[in-house]
Amino acid sequence: MLASDILLSHEALGLSFLIGVTLHVFVFRHGEWDLEAQRIITVFSLALAAVVTAAVATPLVAPKVSGPVEPARPIDAIRAAGVLFGVLTAGIYSSMMRYRGYFHRLRRFPGPFLARFTNLYVTCRVWNRLHLNEDVKKLHEKYGDVVRVGPTEISINKPGAISAVFLETDCYKGPWHNLNNLHPMVSMQMVRDKEAHARRRKAWEHGFTSKDPLRDYEPRVLGYTNQLLAGIGARAGDELNASRWLNFFQLRRHGRVIPGPRDVLNLHGACILITVAGSDAVAAVLSCLFTELARHPRESKKLQGEIDEYLSRHETPEHVSLSKLRYLQACIDESLRLHPPVPSGVQRVTPPEGLQVDDVWLPGDTRVFVPSYTQHRGKPTRSRASRFFAEPDDFIPERWWLDGRPELVRNAAVYVPFSTGHDVCTGKQPGLMETRLVVSAVVHGFDVRFAEGQTGDNFLAESRDTGTLTVGPLNLVFTPRKGLEVWYLANSTLDVAVEFPSRPGRTLQDSHDAANVWFAVCYESSAPTELMYRYIIHESNARQQQCNL
Incomplete structure (x- = not known):
């Protein structure tokens, strides 16, 4: 009998399948394995090589059983070992599919049938358009407030979800944040350890939330805003890809303000943070706001009136006083509601003891998302007569005024575009400063309209949910307003x-x-x-x- 025949016997194949089931039940079912593929492949490759070696060198390493065992040819040994490990893999996956589909702790939560077996369901669903935020919203409209969107993942659209997951909880960042481990660098927002995150966050908070650094930071923003205005003015009346220019403005500005020294690898991580969470996010906020102003001329004129009246009393814009302009802030808030910077929310993991969210109990070690886009735009249904915002798809800045239309905001607690709790965006204040200064300057100097062939719908269709909102091309025409000169900062100098x-x-x-x-x-x-x-x-x-x- 050849050694390869022993490997292909029913007993060997059955044992291999049983070992696969055992590995899933006692090993792979526990802990996080998202980034262990290389280690798993290494271990399995070594085991495969050991089996092949044993089959080829059988007379030297194995006693004779039921007659002489002849060594197998290398090609036969490789083929038999491959079949054996294929059966072992089948045992792992058959146990995994059966467990995820019918015995998993999340089996009682509704959701697409295929989503309970693999995360590839959501991946395939959004692959072509990368509109995960819209797809998740549709899933909630079909299945309810709590949807199982993956084998171990829940998307929850409850009123108390923000508070439960981000404020009054021991939830921690999920394995999605291990993405940075693909490189030898760690940016602050990807640090999962709470103590390490708190230590690194202090430097950012000092640079971005303290009054003195913000005061020093404002002239830089004014200077770059001045350059942006000059660039728009040079192309006044012509088609301009506004989203691209706004991104240039943000990249140049953020290259100057990363606070504090770092070691080289952490500095690389900080560059990723300042680019993705800083420049891209603010550029997206500005692009979306200008889109809404181009779509709604009445609101744009109303904002211009407020800015004109403000500049009649101030020689140049100043952030502290700009922050008190109600309609400007209402327009920013409404744009952030319609187009949140992180549309699908961030991943958190429930503590081992589980988590209570309103009337729903989430088991421990469950990966949870609170989808901002869904909460901000959810519509009433027969089972849910009231959602968080009335007329959710309409741009209505007055909903944020107490003397405007406050009845349109039914639950303001779900509105946290910059996150909340310990993970609130450290760049919130400088981001709002940039947005107010840029919008006030541009709106004061120019009328904004869509270029020929551009609409708000095709801009949003070409935008992507890539963790943060990535905007598409936005072709606008900026026309200088009659009787007004574009404001520039007189003392802005650059060598x-x-x-x-x-x-x-x-x-x-x-x-x-x-x-x-x-x-x-x-x-x-x-x-x-x-x-x-x-x-x-x-x-x-x-x-x-x-x-x-």
């Missing part, structure tokens, strides 16, 4: 050296008003994107040389 690719050998050196430099760049370039990046590099180098000197 820059600008190179013009279209005219080799010519550079522009200027340390005057930033608007002058930006206008020159815009008028000289037929490729603003390329030139803008060159401009950033040269400006950065100039400042670095000054620091070195």
